[in-house]
Amino acid sequence: MDASALLDQVLVFAFTFTANLFASVSGGGAGFVQFPLLILMGLPFATALGTHKVAVVFLGIGALAKKKSSNYSISRSVALVMMLAGCPAVVAGTLIVINVPTKAAEITVGLVTIAMGLYTMLKKGFGSTGVENISRSRFILGIFLIIIIGMFSGSLSSGAGLFSTLTLAMVFGLELKRAIFHTMVFVATIWNAVGAFTVGAVTAIHWQWIPAMIVASFLGAYIGTSLLLKMPTEKVRVVFSIVAMLSGVLLMYTALK
Numbered sequence: 001m002d003a004s005a006l007l008d009q010v011l012v013f014a015f016t017f018t019a020n021l022f023a024s025v026s027g028g029g030a031g032f033v034q035f036p037l038l039i040l041m042g043l044p045f046a047t048a049l050g051t052h053k054v055a056v057v058f059l060g061i062g063a064l065a066k067k068k069s070s071n072y073s074i075s076r077s078v079a080l081v082m083m084l085a086g087c088p089a090v091v092a093g094t095l096i097v098i099n100v101p102t103k104a105a106e107i108t109v110g111l112v113t114i115a116m117g118l119y120t121m122l123k124k125g126f127g128s129t130g131v132e133n134i135s136r137s138r139f140i141l142g143i144f145l146i147i148i149i150g151m152f153s154g155s156l157s158s159g160a161g162l163f164s165t166l167t168l169a170m171v172f173g174l175e176l177k178r179a180i181f182h183t184m185v186f187v188a189t190i191w192n193a194v195g196a197f198t199v200g201a202v203t204a205i206h207w208q209w210i211p212a213m214i215v216a217s218f219l220g221a222y223i224g225t226s227l228l229l230k231m232p233t234e235k236v237r238v239v240f241s242i243v244a245m246l247s248g249v250l251l252m253y254t255a256l257k
Helices: 003-026 030-040 045-067 076-099 103-122 136-155 160-170 176-202 210-230 233-256
Strands: none
Touching (some): 003 030, 003 045, 003 176, 003 210, 003 233, 030 045, 030 160, 030 233, 045 176, 045 210, 136 160, 160 176, 160 233, 176 233
């Protein structure tokens, strides 16, 4: 391996570890850092998308490896929505973006993500308690939002984790840490696996960087989840808000570049 290739591996490991460390604490945001940097390092859009998705699966695995000792349980109704509505949306979003990447959508998502971060920053007590039963209309709204988020996960690969966490907390009534747990299970692990398989079937994946990214994703997620389990919900809310706002700014900057 020459010096240039070695430097690429070190850079890929460093930004992948950092992105997944913060993502596992906040419930998302790895795609805002990891995906644009893969493009800046020279990968074509579709190849960067597939490479990112393969690696981010291990964000979910790393987080779940640590969370298996926690007392968080999976909501059956949320699981059905994430699988039956979310997974097909991921496939649809991936197939669409392979042919029609759009900067306008990235800018829009960036603005919404910044607004989301501001809302959760100002909303004291956000996600501190869960809601046991929600109305039918609220549940239907949640299904619609999960479909939209699934398409974002498959296409833009940025914002799905944060939007999922926010939707699971605000609409489905999950406590913030439990919402992050569900995001790690379904978005980080299952949705990204589905997206990686879909992208891999229609375009190339940059396998040379995958080993370093897998190790960095797993370690970042494992350490980040260790911090999450020890942090009070109020501090998790602040981290979520900051990551959301910075992610939105980075996504808009990348789109405008």
